[in-house]
Amino acid sequence: MASPKALAIVPTYNEVENIGVLIDGLIEQPAPVDILVVDDSSQDGTAALVREKMEQYPGRVHLLERPGKLGLGTAYLAGFEFALARDYRFALTMDADLSHSPKHMYEMLHMAKLADVVIGSRYIAGGGIRNWGPHRYVLSWGANTLARLILDLNARDCTSGYRCYRTKLLRQLDFAGIRSHGYSCLMELLAICQRRGARVREIPIVFYDRRAGESKISSREIAKAFATLWRLRGKLQKM
């Protein structure tokens, strides 16, 4: 495969048990990707470990440190700005907690040649989820069904955080107009990409629930995501 200039954006909040393993795993992949960790002042030493990895893999690993927990959505946007300023062709997003295996990176970048957005999808043939309790299944199924209905999204997995965006598409988006700061940013981003006529493709991934550290998704965040769907519907109708 010709070497694409790709950046994997990894938001972190207290992921010291996972981030080192993830960075090693990404560097070992045949797909050549650089890594940007967007850390929101984790108290567990995440940033210090990333700095060690920056020394171990010179030029391949970058760290953006923010002053407090500012949300998953704004972490993605900060990562996109970084990718655009440095002329990466592809910006990938993935979770730090090893739920998203680096081994899918190669196929994602391969598919990205034919698409503007590639989603690592749990809900197409070959995809799946391991180790989730029933309430996470119901939540994810509900969020996806509503997002598809309310926002007319076509993808099967609208809430997967494992994605690859063509930066040419990202350049056309109005980041300042994105109001979701948290998890709902995933739905908002997909909706505005689809509205722009982006070619969206999915590749199957198996999602493994985290073994170490804690989930940062809160009930407040979930409630906010559902409220966001209605706000977004209004926004899309005006676009």
Ligand SMILES: Nc1nc2c(ncn2[C@@H]2O[C@H](COP(=O)(O)OP(=O)(O)O)[C@@H](O)[C@H]2O)c(=O)[nH]1
């Ligand atoms: N920078 C940053 N990262 C976050 C924030 N909230 C969650 N994350 C990261 O986003 C990813 C997904 O969060 P996670 O807690 O695993 O969500 P879950 O898989 O839905 O339970 C992980 O890498 C988290 O560390 C945040 O406010 N700021």
Ligand SMILES: [Mg+2]
């Ligand atoms: Mg997780």
